Amino acid sequence: MxxxxxxxxxxxxxxxxxxxxAIIAALIATAVYTVIxxxxxxxQELWRGGERWQELPVNAGPVWADRLLGGDAPRTLxxxxxxxxxxxxxxxxxxxxxxTVLAVDYPYTEFPSEVTLFLEADFEQRRPFVRMRWRTPDxxxxxxxxxxxxxxxxxSISQDRGLESRLGRAPQVGLFAEPxxxxxxxxxxxxxxxxxxxxxxxxxxxxxxxxAELVVYGQVHGLLGTDHERRDxxxxxLWGTPVALxxxxxxxxxxxxxxxxxxxAGVWYxxxxxxxxxxxxxxxxxxxxxxxxxxxxxxxxxxxWLMLGVVVVLGIFSAGIKMYRAMLLPLREAGYIxxxxxxxxxxxxxxxxxxxxxxxxxxxxxxxxxxxxxxxLEASLAVLGLGDPVLPTWGKVLHDAQAxxxxxxxxxxxxxxxxxxxxxxxxxxxxxxxxxxRVFNPRLRSV
Amino acid sequence: MSPRPAQAAAPGEPLLAARDLxxxxxxxxWGFLRTGSVRAVDGVDLTLDAGEAAAVVGExxxxxxxxxxxxxxxxxxxxxxxxxxxxxxxxxxGAALKAYRARVGYVQQDPYGALPxxxxxxxxxxxxxxxxxxxxxxxxxxxxxxxxxEVGLAPAGEVWGKYPHQLSGGQQQxxxxxxxxxxxxxxxxxxxxxxxxxASVRVEILELLRRIQRExxxxxxxxxxxxxxxxxxxxxxxxxxxxxxxxxAPVEALLERPQHPYAEALLAALADPDPANxxxxxxxxxxxxxxxxxxxxxxxxxxxxxxxxxxxxxxYDPPALGVGEGHTAACWLRA
Numbered sequence: 001m002x003x004x005x006x007x008x009x010x011x012x013x014x015x016x017x018x019x020x021x022a023i024i025a026a027l028i029a030t031a032v033y034t035v036i037x038x039x040x041x042x043x044q045e046l047w048r049g050g051e052r053w054q055e056l057p058v059n060a061g062p063v064w065a066d067r068l069l070g071g072d073a074p075r076t077l078x079x080x081x082x083x084x085x086x087x088x089x090x091x092x093x094x095x096x097x098x099x100t101v102l103a104v105d106y107p108y109t110e111f112p113s114e115v116t117l118f119l120e121a122d123f124e125q126r127r128p129f130v131r132m133r134w135r136t137p138d139x140x141x142x143x144x145x146x147x148x149x150x151x152x153x154x155x156s157i158s159q160d161r162g163l164e165s166r167l168g169r170a171p172q173v174g175l176f177a178e179p180x181x182x183x184x185x186x187x188x189x190x191x192x193x194x195x196x197x198x199x200x201x202x203x204x205x206x207x208x209x210x211x212a213e214l215v216v217y218g219q220v221h222g223l224l225g226t227d228h229e230r231r232d233x234x235x236x237x238l239w240g241t242p243v244a245l246x247x248x249x250x251x252x253x254x255x256x257x258x259x260x261x262x263x264x265a266g267v268w269y270x271x272x273x274x275x276x277x278x279x280x281x282x283x284x285x286x287x288x289x290x291x292x293x294x295x296x297x298x299x300x301x302x303x304x305w306l307m308l309g310v311v312v313v314l315g316i317f318s319a320g321i322k323m324y325r326a327m328l329l330p331l332r333e334a335g336y337i338x339x340x341x342x343x344x345x346x347x348x349x350x351x352x353x354x355x356x357x358x359x360x361x362x363x364x365x366x367x368x369x370x371x372x373x374x375x376x377l378e379a380s381l382a383v384l385g386l387g388d389p390v391l392p393t394w395g396k397v398l399h400d401a402q403a404x405x406x407x408x409x410x411x412x413x414x415x416x417x418x419x420x421x422x423x424x425x426x427x428x429x430x431x432x433x434x435x436x437x438r439v440f441n442p443r444l445r446s447v
Numbered sequence: 448m449s450p451r452p453a454q455a456a457a458p459g460e461p462l463l464a465a466r467d468l469x470x471x472x473x474x475x476x477w478g479f480l481r482t483g484s485v486r487a488v489d490g491v492d493l494t495l496d497a498g499e500a501a502a503v504v505g506e507x508x509x510x511x512x513x514x515x516x517x518x519x520x521x522x523x524x525x526x527x528x529x530x531x532x533x534x535x536x537x538x539x540x541g542a543a544l545k546a547y548r549a550r551v552g553y554v555q556q557d558p559y560g561a562l563p564x565x566x567x568x569x570x571x572x573x574x575x576x577x578x579x580x581x582x583x584x585x586x587x588x589x590x591x592x593x594x595x596x597e598v599g600l601a602p603a604g605e606v607w608g609k610y611p612h613q614l615s616g617g618q619q620q621x622x623x624x625x626x627x628x629x630x631x632x633x634x635x636x637x638x639x640x641x642x643x644x645x646a647s648v649r650v651e652i653l654e655l656l657r658r659i660q661r662e663x664x665x666x667x668x669x670x671x672x673x674x675x676x677x678x679x680x681x682x683x684x685x686x687x688x689x690x691x692x693x694x695x696a697p698v699e700a701l702l703e704r705p706q707h708p709y710a711e712a713l714l715a716a717l718a719d720p721d722p723a724n725x726x727x728x729x730x731x732x733x734x735x736x737x738x739x740x741x742x743x744x745x746x747x748x749x750x751x752x753x754x755x756x757x758x759x760x761x762x763y764d765p766p767a768l769g770v771g772e773g774h775t776a777a778c779w780l781r782a
Contacts, residue, residue: 335560339623342519343575343630344548353574357565 007361007439017435023428031242043239046231047392053230057113059404060221061413074108074190075218079197081211095204102197102214109189111173112158114217117197119153123208130210131200137193138179142167144197149210225413227397228404236392237417243304243393244375244425251308251374255315256367262316263324264355267332268347277321284317290380297386304388307381311374327359334358361440369433372426379422394418460533461494462634462666463518468492469526470510470517474740485739487513489690490527492767497633498664500657502677502698504713505687508736511670514687515638518668519553520544531634549579552627552665554656556639558619562611568595568622569607575630594625598655617648624655634666635659641676653680674713678702683773686710689737689747692767696774706776708752746779754780 011017038046046052057076066073079102090097106112121128131146132155144157157163158172167174169188176190201210224233266277289311296310331337337354345354381387382395383402397418401407406414470488473481487510495501505511516522518529520536529536531547539547555561562571572591581587595603598621611619620640627635637656641649657680660667669681677684677698684701686694686709694707705711734751737743743750749760759779767775768782 335555335557336563338516338521339553339555339561339626340574341521342548342551342553343578343626344545345574345578349578354563358563361565 004361007436010439011435014435014438016431020428020431020433020435023424024432027241027245027425027428030238031245034238035242038235038239043235043392044390046235047239047390049229049231053226053232054118055215056226056230056232057217057219057221058226058230059228059406059409059411059414060113060217060219060226061411062223062225062417063220064223065413066220071110072108073110073219074106074112074216075220077104077106077112077216077218078213079104080213081199094206095202096206098199098201098203098210100199100201100210100212102199102212104195104197104214104216105193106176106190106195106216107192109192110219111176111188111190112216113172113219114215115157115172115175116215116217117155117157118213118215119149119155120211121149121151121153121208122210123203123205126204126208128204128208128210129202130212131202133198133200134175135196135198136175136179137191137195140179141198142175224417225411227400227414233397233414233417236397237394237421239392240394240397240418240421243388243391244378244422245371247304247308247378248371248373248375248425248429251311251315251377252367252370254308254312255318256320256363256370258312258316259318259320260324260356260359260363261351263321264328264351266321267325267328268351268355270332274325277317278325281317281319281321284314285319287314289314293381294384294386297381302381302386302389304378304391304393307378307386307388311377324359324363327362328355331355331358364440365433365437368429368436372429375425376422379418394421462497462499463493463495463529463531463668465491465493465518465527465529467527468514468517468524468529470513470522471525483740486510486690486742487739488517488524489739489742491687491690491692493685493692493695495634495666495668497666498660499683500660500667500669500681501683501685502669502671502681503685503687503692504671504674504677506672506713506736508739509687510690510739511672511687512638513690515553515636515668515670519551519636520547545579549575549630550633552630552632552635554620554623554627554635554637554640557643558616558623559611561623562619562626564611567608567610568614571611571622572626572629575626579630590629591625594629595622597628597659598622598625600625615648616644617651620644620648620652621655624652624659628659632665634668636668636670638670639672640669642671642673649676656680674702675717686713689742690739691747691777693748693778694774694776695767696771696776700771700774704771706770706774706781707748707778708754708780709748710776746777 055076055078061073063075081100081102084100084102086098086100088096089099117132119130127148127150129146129148132144134142134144136142144160144163147153147155157175158170160171163171164174169177173188176195177188178191197214199212203210222232222234224237226232262277266274292314293307293310297307300306337350340350340354378393379395379398382393383399385399387393387396387399395418398415401411401414406412468488468491469486471484471486474483474485476482489510491514503511503514513522517524518536520539524537531550534543536547566574569591572594573587576587576590581590592603595601595606600606600618600621606614606618606622614622635656640656641652644652653676656667656669659665667681671677681698684696684698685692686701686707688709694701694705694710696706701710702714705714737747737750743761745759745761745763746752746765749755752760755761756779763779765777765779765782767777770776770781
């Protein structure tokens with residue numbers, strides 16, 4: 001049995017290794033699923049925001065968290081004219097009067113966060129005219145005004161100042177409140193029941209059409225909630241997984257492998273090569289990584305791949321070289337390397353085939369625990385405002401949350417979700433790394 | 448394995464010939480100031496014919512391992528000359544050096560250290576073949592199998608996938624010997640091949656080396672500190688002391704009539720099978736082996752020599768003097 005397979009067999013006896021592997025496997029599965037389900041260009045497009053998110057509430061927490069805490073916060077409800085019946089009431093002289101009722105069955109006792117009516121008219125010359133009325137389950141009818149409708153119209157009912165002053169409170173509260181004098185209750189409650197928005201449209205052309213959609217925004221959304229731009233956090237948190245794993249893995253591989261090979265070359269050739277490598281390392285060790293990254297990000301570009309490149313380049317002559325050198329030095333005198341020279345193996349072959357593989361098992365734990373370090377580095381950069389401009393990452397979610405004072409406003413989910421994912425990643429790799437250390441690091445084996 | 452046809456060297460010319468070979472290691476301070484040198488090999492003359500087995504005997508620190516490494520091309524000689532098949536080793540470069548390395552097999556002292564711990568037997572034996580561009584894979588596997596069979600590790604399938612730590616010391620050394628043979632060399636350099644093995648295995652390994660050497664008409668240079676392992680396994684003995692060869696003779700002649708006081712002392716120190724002699728006083732010379740950084744003037748052995756003649760041995764360096772058929776000794780007593 002090879003030392004590798006033996007090690008892996010031993011690894012199975014450590015519960016922490018199994019748990020760590022399970023976490024890593026789950027993360028990888030998520031990453032693979034995400035990349036397939038939401039291709040890279042689509043993810044960028046989604047995260048750019050805009051109209052595609054207009055039917056999602058702003059800063060809505062996850063549904064399950066609210067229900068878990070015993071809440072009954074409303075979800076978003078919609079009613080579309082496509083599903084409702086439109087009755088033509090009268091037609092004369094080319095003018096038609098249509099009546100559409102958009103009904104919403106509202107089961108909650110808490111109020112919605114917003115109420116908006118989206119209108120889309122199809123006409124040639126003359127814009128249709130629409131009058132809106134609101135009917136509560138008790139039959140009370142509240143006029144919401146009237147307006148001409150352009151090709152795209154949007155009536156923010158909850159932003160209507162006039163309505164607010166008529167109702168004596170915010171429209172999304174007033175329209176759903178229990179009947180009674182405004183402002184007398186300590187804590188107003190919504191009245192569950194069937195609410196109707198009655199649209200009376202006057203068309204001035206024979207063929208003009210009006211499509212309408214009423215959106216009663218909830219206070220909670222989906223599994224992960226939304227941010228201040230109504231974007232579903234699932235997009236960022238899902239896409240953050242492959243980005244974080246790729247960044248951590250590539251940075252760890254890039255720095256470990258180059259560092260190891262350079263250290264081995266220094267040890268093998270010795271003399272001025274070794275001296276040069278050691279001096280370069282010492283110079284590089286006093287260069288501060290984070291300020292350099294901030295500088296590159298500010299002056300040049302904050303593309304995640306550029307950051308990765310800078311991290312790897314600065315990581316080549318890192319302190320690791322000193323450690324690897326100490327581990328490799330005794331190998332220079334090893335009998336099997338002398339034998340390899342005696343049968344004519346070239347210098348690169350000795351470095352890559354005889355020196356590097358000898359210490360790889362010892363390095364594996366370090367390597368595994370290094371991965372989350374780089375994941376955290378990427379997140380730190382994003383929090384500092386140096387995140388990739390187009391790619392959604394966990395760090396960028398944290399950055400947005402911080403910029404919008406999420407914790408101050410009580411949007412805990414916004415900070416806790418990316419933080420939990422970061423911690424989970426760190427935990428998974430750390431648990432595996434520590435177990436690997438026990439298995440492959442001979443000095444710890446007897447402990 | 449089919450023996451390689453004898454070639455190249457002119458008839459009568461030895462396979463390996465060294466004249467006044469020197470390997471000095473410079474001692475430096477601060478990386479550039481030369482403060483002296485260690486004369487590990489300091490004027491060695493030796494010849495080795497094709498198909499001949501010779502032993503180099505000497506105590507530790509006498510420079511015998513440095514001699515082996517110099518002959519392997521791992522150290523560049525700093526003076527003198529060594530020729531293999533008529534070609535001077537010091538001038539071999541690139542492809543010619545690589546070709547030389549295929550023609551010399553190397554068996555080391557510590558078999559466990561000599562095998563890469565992360566390679567299985569198959570891989571360890573395949574390495575030299577890959578380095579020397581033996582293709583295709585099937586040919587390599589055939590040669591690995593043949594080599595394993597030759598060193599008595601048949602069937603090859605049993606050790607094929609094993610790692611060094613799963614083999615016994617004897618098996619490991621057999622694998623090392625197989626690796627030394629796999630490029631079909633003309634000469635084997637064995638540096639203390641049995642000193643780290645159990646006594647029970649030593650004879651087996653030495654007999655294996657002798658058999659292989661005879662079957663393939665290989666030259667064998669067997670380096671050892673133990674004169675007792677020389678008799679049945681070599682034809683000729685070279686006694687090394689202080690970086691030089693002080694006596695060389697056919698094995699029987701040396702064991703019966705040693706001519707150099709150092710060879711005599713080595714022989715006297717051998718375990719005597721006769722229990723009656725177990726408690727007898729032996730004239731073992733006291734003192735330390737000479738420092739190779741500052742060797743004594745004159746004969747290197749004179750500080751320890753019971754017969755040292757003041758005014759001669761401590762002033763003049765003795766040349767190798769003929770004392771019999773193929774028998775020379777570097778000692779003023781024989782002048």
